[in-house]
Amino acid sequence: MLKVEISCEIRRPVEEVFAYATDPAKTPEWKSSVLESRAEPVGPMRVGTQIHTVMKLLGRRIESTAEVTELVPNRKLVQKANSPFPVEVTCLAEPTSAGTEVTATAVAEPGGFFKMAKPVLVRIIKKQGQAELQTMKRLLEAREPARVGN
Numbered sequence: 683m684l685k686v687e688i689s690c691e692i693r694r695p696v697e698e699v700f701a702y703a704t705d706p707a708k709t710p711e712w713k714s715s716v717l718e719s720r721a722e723p724v725g726p727m728r729v730g731t732q733i734h735t736v737m738k739l740l741g742r743r744i745e746s747t748a749e750v751t752e753l754v755p756n757r758k759l760v761q762k763a764n765s766p767f768p769v770e771v772t773c774l775a776e777p778t779s780a781g782t783e784v785t786a787t788a789v790a791e792p793g794g795f796f797k798m799a800k801p802v803l804v805r806i807i808k809k810q811g812q813a814e815l816q817t818m819k820r821l822l823e824a825r826e827p828a829r830v831g832n
Contacts, residue, residue: 684790686807690815693781694822700756700775702822703784706733712818715739715810729753733761740806742766767792784818786811 692699702708704727706719718736721727731750736743748763748771759773769790776783788811792803 684792684804684807685787686804686811687785687787688808688811688815689783689785690812690819691778691780691783692819692822694825696775696777696782697756699782699784699822700759700773703773703775703818704759706735709735712821713814714817715814717743727753727759739766740803784815786815 702712706721709716709719715737716735717738718734720734722732722734727750729750729752733748733750735746735748737746738744744766746763746765748761750759750761751770752758752760757775760770762768762770767790769788772785772787774783774785774787776785788807
């Protein structure tokens with residue numbers, strides 16, 4: 683089994699961070715390993731939504747479909763996929779005094795090529811994932827603050 687956990691504090695409201703972090707259409711903006719991402723059905727995320735992703739991992743182009751298995755609005759999203767290997771990814775958003783703490787956890791059971799590359803895979807996923815969260819932080823914190831009223 684492989685487990686990777688990364689986190690980052692973002693100085694933006696939890697609702698904004700969670701909406702951005704869990705929107706498949708936004709994923710390629712902040713996640714360099716993702717080339718394409720879309721949800722079916724189109725519309726608000728819910729349990730049962732399928733997230734189709736094309737990514738590059740260890741130099742390989744991989745297509746994957748994950749299913750949303752748990753959703754607590756503005757708090758938690760869990761998705762499971764079976765390709766390229768069984769993996770469960772959890773995204774948690776927790777309000778802090780400065781904004782939002784985002785924690786992403788991946789638990790996987792790599793097989794085949796990926797099982798042989800497991801030690802390298804863990805290091806790459808952790809390093810790349812942390813860099814991607816920093817990209818999300820930079821993009822969200824660069825936004826204009828929401829204005830109340832006109």
